[in-house]
Amino acid sequence: MTTKHRIIQVGSLAGSPSANKNLADRYDVVELWKYPDRKAALAEHGKGIAAVVTSANYGADAELINALPDLKAICSWGVGYETIDIQAAKQRGVQVSNTPDVLTDCVADLAWGLLIAGARRMGQGERFVRAGLWGKGQVHGSIPLGLRVSGKKLGIVGLGRIGDAIARRGAGFDMDIRYHNRRKRDDVQYGYEASLTDLAKWADFLIVATVGGPGTRHLVNQEVLEALGPTGIIVNIARGPVIDEAALVAALQAGKLGCAALDVFEHEPKVPEALVTSDNAVVLPHIGSATLETRLSMENLMLDNLQAYFDTGRVITPAE
Ligand code: 8YV
Numbered sequence: 001m002t003t004k005h006r007i008i009q010v011g012s013l014a015g016s017p018s019a020n021k022n023l024a025d026r027y028d029v030v031e032l033w034k035y036p037d038r039k040a041a042l043a044e045h046g047k048g049i050a051a052v053v054t055s056a057n058y059g060a061d062a063e064l065i066n067a068l069p070d071l072k073a074i075c076s077w078g079v080g081y082e083t084i085d086i087q088a089a090k091q092r093g094v095q096v097s098n099t100p101d102v103l104t105d106c107v108a109d110l111a112w113g114l115l116i117a118g119a120r121r122m123g124q125g126e127r128f129v130r131a132g133l134w135g136k137g138q139v140h141g142s143i144p145l146g147l148r149v150s151g152k153k154l155g156i157v158g159l160g161r162i163g164d165a166i167a168r169r170g171a172g173f174d175m176d177i178r179y180h181n182r183r184k185r186d187d188v189q190y191g192y193e194a195s196l197t198d199l200a201k202w203a204d205f206l207i208v209a210t211v212g213g214p215g216t217r218h219l220v221n222q223e224v225l226e227a228l229g230p231t232g233i234i235v236n237i238a239r240g241p242v243i244d245e246a247a248l249v250a251a252l253q254a255g256k257l258g259c260a261a262l263d264v265f266e267h268e269p270k271v272p273e274a275l276v277t278s279d280n281a282v283v284l285p286h287i288g289s290a291t292l293e294t295r296l297s298m299e300n301l302m303l304d305n306l307q308a309y310f311d312t313g314r315v316i317t318p319a320e
Contacts, residue, residue, distance in 0.1 A: 004028040005310055007051045008042075008068070011058035013077050016299040017292065023053060023303070033058075042067040051075060051309055053302065059083025065092060073309040077302040078289070079103055079161075080239065081319045082213035097305035097315035100161060102297035107288040108165035110263060111207050111237045117282045118233045118261035119205070120146040124279050147204075147231065147258075150174050155203030157196065157220065158210025158238065159185060166207055178202060196220070200227035205235065212239030222247040226256045233259040237288045240265040249274045252281065263288050 006028040013019035023029050030049070035041035046068045054060050056078035062085045065071060074089060074096045081098050089096050117123055124143050128134060133142065151174045156163045159179040167190060170177045178191035180199045185192070193199035196219065200206055206228055210216050220234070220243040228234060234257065236243055245266040251257035253274060261282035265271050268286060275281040289295060305315040 005051070006030065006045075006049060007053060007306070008032050008045070008049050010052060010054040010060065010064070013053075013055060013299070015290065016077060016295045018296075019077060019299040019302065022299070026303075026307075039063075039067070051306055053077070053306060054084070056080040056083055059085075060089070060096075061085050062088035065089055065094060072313075073097070073306070073315055075302050075306040075309070075315065076319070077298055080212055082211065082239065084319070086320060095309065095315045096319040097302075097309075097317050098319045099298040099301040099305075100317055102301055103289040103294045104161050104165045106291045106294040107162050107209075107237050108169060110284075110288045111162075111166050111209065111235055112169055114235045114237065114261035114263060114282055114284065115205055115207065115233060116149055118235070118259040119149045121279070123282050147233070149205075152176075152204040153178070153202060155179065155193070155199040155206045156190075157199070157206060157208045157242075158216075159188065159190070160209065160211070162237070163207075163209040164188075166209055196224050197227045200224045200232070201229075203228065203232070205233045208234065208236040208238045208242050210238050210242055212242060217241045218244040218247075220244065220248075222251065225251040228257060230255055231258045233261060235261045237263045240268060245272060252278060 004027050008030045009023055009032060011033045030045045032038060032041060048070055049068050050070050051073045052060060054074060054076050060074050065085060065088045071094050074084060074094060076084060076098045079098050079100050081096060084096055086096060121143055128143055154170050154175045154177045156167055156179040159181050167177050178193050178199055180193050180196045208220060225247055248260055249272055252260060259280045263284045264286055271283055275283055305317060308314060308316045
């Protein structure tokens with residue numbers, strides 16, 4: 001009988017169909033989130049641990065990394081890894097893997113769902129029907145007219161894997177598409193705007209699909225939001241802190257921005273009351289990748305990375 005490798009799992013992966021079970025079946029798992037004193041748990045169980053499983057939610061900070069003297073691999077469930085201290089991992093020679101590509105389509109689909117929901121006031125319409133008002137009150141008058149989606153100008157903030165998939169879907173809506181990135185891409189035909197404010201001025205709709213972390217914090221600020229303007233719609237399926245949320249609320253309240261359709265927030269799971277109660281906001285609880293198929297693919301890729309490390313010494317999809 002072979003003994004199971006011992007790993008640390010930072011948090012529960014209950015958002016995945018069978019990740020917790022598969023990890024528990026295949027490995028000897030130290031379930032870190034169940035210990036009231038994390039430092040003490042790391043001191044007690046840390047020796048001999050070569051691999052950690054985490055997610056973008058839970059991350060892996062320098063304290064965790066440095067508390068594990070034998071650590072060689074961090075396998076994350078999710079594509080974003082701004083909560084993993086990549087520098088600390090590099091210094092220690094620890095490999096980090098994430099789950100790119102497998103969630104791209106579903107996150108891009110949700111971006112379009114949010115955009116259409118915002119433009120066509122779908123949330124407001126649904127609330128109207130659910131409140132039993134249809135037939136009692138006038139639909140028109142109670143719900144302002146929406147905005148046409150097809151044929152509009154779409155700005156994409158961050159033309160990476162997910163931004164690309166969003167742009168491809170835009171062709172089906174006959175949209176004119178431009179993007180803002182740190183650098184212009186030579187492999188795409190879409191127009192490039194070096195200034196995000198200029199992109200926002202040009203666009204009817206702006207979809208945020210960039211990476212998170214300190215480099216993009218508050219990239220979308222008051223100036224950008226006001227450039228998008230009173231009929232503009234901003235969609236965010238990336239990371240909450242990319243948008244200055246206080247500026248977003250202020251712009252919506254002042255009528256300087258038309259609508260915000262958001263899957264992510266600056267201080268999740270907190271959503272500002274002003275957004276919860278606004279008919280000009282669509283709010284979702286970070287469900288971009290939350291389909292059965294995608295969550296299963298993310299789970300499998302995380303498990304494959306982990307097993308590949310134990311079998312070959314190398315993860316399959318390194319984060320950098
Ligand atoms: C996950 C995500 O739900 O992959 C990501 O970066 O944001 C989502 O797919 C999240 O990572 C869970 O922590």
